Amino acid sequence: MCTGRIDPQFVLKAFEKGADGVLILGCHPGDCHYREGNYNALRRFHLLKKMLDQFGIEDGRFRLDWVSASEAEKFVGVINDMVKKVKALGPLKPAPPLPLSKKKGRGDIQAEAHG
Amino acid sequence: MAKPKVAFYWCASCGGCEESIIDLAENILKVIEAVEFVIFPVAMDFKMKDVEALHDREIAVSFINGGIRTEEQEHMAKLLRKKSGIVVAYGACAHLGGTPGLANFFNRDMIFDYVYRKAPSVENPHNITPKPRTAVKQGDLTLPKFYDTVFTLDQVIDVDYYLPGCAPPPDLIMKAIEAILSGNLPPKGSVLAPDKSLCHTCKRKPTKPEKAIIKEIRRVHEVLLDPDRCFLDQGIICMGPATRDGCGERCINANMPCRGCFGSTSRVEDQGAKFLSALASVIDANDENEIRKITASIVDPAGVFYFYSLPASMLRRRRNIANE
Numbered sequence: 001m002c003t004g005r006i007d008p009q010f011v012l013k014a015f016e017k018g019a020d021g022v023l024i025l026g027c028h029p030g031d032c033h034y035r036e037g038n039y040n041a042l043r044r045f046h047l048l049k050k051m052l053d054q055f056g057i058e059d060g061r062f063r064l065d066w067v068s069a070s071e072a073e074k075f076v077g078v079i080n081d082m083v084k085k086v087k088a089l090g091p092l093k094p095a096p097p098l099p100l101s102k103k104k105g106r107g108d109i110q111a112e113a114h115g
Numbered sequence: 116m117a118k119p120k121v122a123f124y125w126c127a128s129c130g131g132c133e134e135s136i137i138d139l140a141e142n143i144l145k146v147i148e149a150v151e152f153v154i155f156p157v158a159m160d161f162k163m164k165d166v167e168a169l170h171d172r173e174i175a176v177s178f179i180n181g182g183i184r185t186e187e188q189e190h191m192a193k194l195l196r197k198k199s200g201i202v203v204a205y206g207a208c209a210h211l212g213g214t215p216g217l218a219n220f221f222n223r224d225m226i227f228d229y230v231y232r233k234a235p236s237v238e239n240p241h242n243i244t245p246k247p248r249t250a251v252k253q254g255d256l257t258l259p260k261f262y263d264t265v266f267t268l269d270q271v272i273d274v275d276y277y278l279p280g281c282a283p284p285p286d287l288i289m290k291a292i293e294a295i296l297s298g299n300l301p302p303k304g305s306v307l308a309p310d311k312s313l314c315h316t317c318k319r320k321p322t323k324p325e326k327a328i329i330k331e332i333r334r335v336h337e338v339l340l341d342p343d344r345c346f347l348d349q350g351i352i353c354m355g356p357a358t359r360d361g362c363g364e365r366c367i368n369a370n371m372p373c374r375g376c377f378g379s380t381s382r383v384e385d386q387g388a389k390f391l392s393a394l395a396s397v398i399d400a401n402d403e404n405e406i407r408k409i410t411a412s413i414v415d416p417a418g419v420f421y422f423y424s425l426p427a428s429m430l431r432r433r434r435n436i437a438n439e
Contacts, residue, residue: 008389011388016429050411099271
């Protein structure tokens with residue numbers, strides 16, 4: 001998927017489902033098949049990173065980097081570094097369980113209602 | 116024929132939802148004529164035991180406003196659920212957590228520490244903070260437990276309908292009451308408001324930016340606002356693109372940007388994330404340093420993007436502090 005298609009909701013969903021880190025890897029600026037997808041991702045990334053910090057999701061848990069298909073060495077380096085940082089941070093603390101056991105998010109109910 | 120019984124109850128809220136009933140003006144007489152209130156703390160002297168004495172589902176409809184942040188609120192929500200045929204989450208706080216839900220960026224200890232110790236107007240030499248149980252010589256005094264996290268009403272009980280807004284506007288309230296009284300109800304789980312974004316009906320829509328144009332984010336007190344031009348086009352954060360329509364644009368008409376009290380449309384799960392996405396796409400910068408600079412000019416992104424919806428968001432609360 002083009003990094004420009006990554007909705008911030010995807011990143012939040014990953015953390016909501018228990019991911020301890022989210023790594024987005026995209027094509028280098030200037031290499032975008034759609035011209036500007038990765039610039040869009042870059043703008044969202046910086047704003048989302050600042051916002052995630054307010055949610056107590058530390059710096060090392062969310063990263064955007066550029067790796068092209070031919071950069072095997074860089075790919076390995078970025079992954080290893082990310083894994084090292086997330087391991088050092090440990091598991092992300094979950095939100096408390098919801099009092100209503102049969103969890104029905106608002107989205108689910110509305111999706112039902114609007115079919 | 117006996118009038119249908121109605122409950123109007125408040126939890127973690129400000130009382131503005133009670134005011135919204137007064138805003139019905141002369142229509143309030145029609146409501147009073149048609150229903151019998153069984154609990155309405157701001158206006159009438161009924162107690163919890165009066166509700167306990169009712170049969171299960173004897174209340175036709177309970178309108179509950181406010182989020183849930185104490186043991187007592189949770190208990191009352193569950194009691195009203197048991198005694199009611201229909202429960203309506205009334206107003207932004209019951210629907211999404213509302214502004215009291217911003218407390219989810221903190222926890223109980225941090226809140227008590229500020230409110231009972233550090234706030235400039237507080238003098239508390241004996242370091243007294245609320246405790247669920249305090250022994251005095253006459254016996255034990257109790258207070259409801261204060262939670263680390265604010266919950267939306269539907270995270271605590273099953274909710275049938277949502278009436279959005281801070282506070283809900285009179286026309287939507289009357290429509291909802293008429294629908295309930297006539298039994299002409301939409302599918303369970305519906306938000307009783309249109310399912311389009313605010314921009315859809317906003318009179319400033321013709322000037323809404325369609326491409327990246329913002330070089331700087333500004334705050335409302337820093338500029339003289341043009342009353343006809345899209346706020347985003349003026350570099351002002353307006354939650355309109357990620358917010359449900361139906362409020363009558365009270366804020367926009369008063370030349371203030373939308374803060375998102377109606378929540379998102381049904382197609383969006385996380386209002387704040389969706390707005391973040393919309394805002395990032397109108398920022399006019401491709402250079403990383405410039406993007407950082409513009410991002411830095413947004414002082415409190417989470418607080419603005421989730422002004423009304425933090426407890427209903429995907430992450431729900433700040434994670435790196437203690438919470439039970």
